[in-house]
Amino acid sequence: MIFSTPFNSLIAKWIFKSSKIRIKGKSKLRVKNGAKLIFKNKKSSLTLGFGDSTTASFPYSGTSFNLMKNSTCEIEEKVIIGLNSAITVENSARLSIKDKTYIGAKAHFRVGKNIEIGKNVAIAWNVTIMDSDFHDYFIDNKNRNIAKDVIIKDNVWIGNNVIILKGVTIGENAIIGAGSVVTKDVKANTAVAGNPAKIIKENVRPKH
Numbered sequence: 001m002i003f004s005t006p007f008n009s010l011i012a013k014w015i016f017k018s019s020k021i022r023i024k025g026k027s028k029l030r031v032k033n034g035a036k037l038i039f040k041n042k043k044s045s046l047t048l049g050f051g052d053s054t055t056a057s058f059p060y061s062g063t064s065f066n067l068m069k070n071s072t073c074e075i076e077e078k079v080i081i082g083l084n085s086a087i088t089v090e091n092s093a094r095l096s097i098k099d100k101t102y103i104g105a106k107a108h109f110r111v112g113k114n115i116e117i118g119k120n121v122a123i124a125w126n127v128t129i130m131d132s133d134f135h136d137y138f139i140d141n142k143n144r145n146i147a148k149d150v151i152i153k154d155n156v157w158i159g160n161n162v163i164i165l166k167g168v169t170i171g172e173n174a175i176i177g178a179g180s181v182v183t184k185d186v187k188a189n190t191a192v193a194g195n196p197a198k199i200i201k202e203n204v205r206p207k208h
Contacts (some may be wrong), residue, residue, distance in 0.1 A: 024049035024083075024199075027062030035067035035089075040076040043099075048081045059183075063087070071111075073097075082107065082125065093131075103127075104160070110134065113147035121152055124160035124178070131166045153188070155206050173205045 020039045023029065027049045039045070048063040064086040067073060071089040077099035081087065085107040089095045093111040097103075098118050104125040110113065112132030117123075132147035148167030152158075156170050159178035170176065170186040177193030177200070186192050191201035 022047045023065075025065070026152065028064045028066075028201070030064075030066040030068075032067060032069040032071070032091075034070035036072045038072060038074045040074060041076045044075050045078050046075045047080045048085075049083050068093070070093075076119075079103075085109075114149045116149070116151075117152045118156065118172075120154055121156045121158070123158045124162075126157055126160050127162045127164070129164045131138045133166070142163035157206070175201075175204055 002056060004068070006146050021037070022045070024047070037046075048065055063081055063083060065081075066086075066088040068089060069091045071092060072094045073089055073092070074096040076097070079097045079099075079101050081103045082105035084105050085103065087095070087107070087109045089111045095109070095111045096116045098121075100119060100123040101117055101123070103123045104127065106126040108128040110130045110132075112130075112134060115129060129146045129150055131150045150164060150166065151169040152164075153170060153172045153174075154189045156176070157174075158164075158176045161179045162176050162181070162182065164176075164182045165171070168182050168185060170182070171188030171190070173189045174186045175191040176182060176186065176197065177191065179195070180193050180197040182192070182197045183196040184196065186197065188198070189202065189204055190199050191204050192198060193200050
């Protein structure tokens, strides 16, 4: 099923039998057989198409949210996804997002296996996260298209135009500088930047 009408919020509530989802703008919702959107508790909610775009794009364009066959998206408490974002959870894959996580405009998430995002994670605009290469290729006669979990732990701050690739774990309180390409694990309480991302500061922590 694909829906892209002004009544998206009502349609989404009917599909998922929940009043916890809100869709703003001309967003597209695609739901395949067996897909599940799970709200973990009574305080859970998901807003798609939040805020202004903060980038040079149409301010009222919507978010593309795609749950493919037998996929699962788990929402713990309040989660907000910005305008112009494209979120796809592929067949039998899982996306988990915890409380008070904000995902800015033009985010591109493609989940082939498992992506987990913790609490109080701030993700700026135009951030790409992928847990697979999404095509087969061979190096030394071995298939290298292997999906690997992406884990982003609590209180992480991710700058604009960051790319996070498969198999990466980002520790608590880490900062990912704008424009970075993250190909390896990031230790807790560190700031990284560059392509590939490297440690530039240690002993960092959020101000609460």
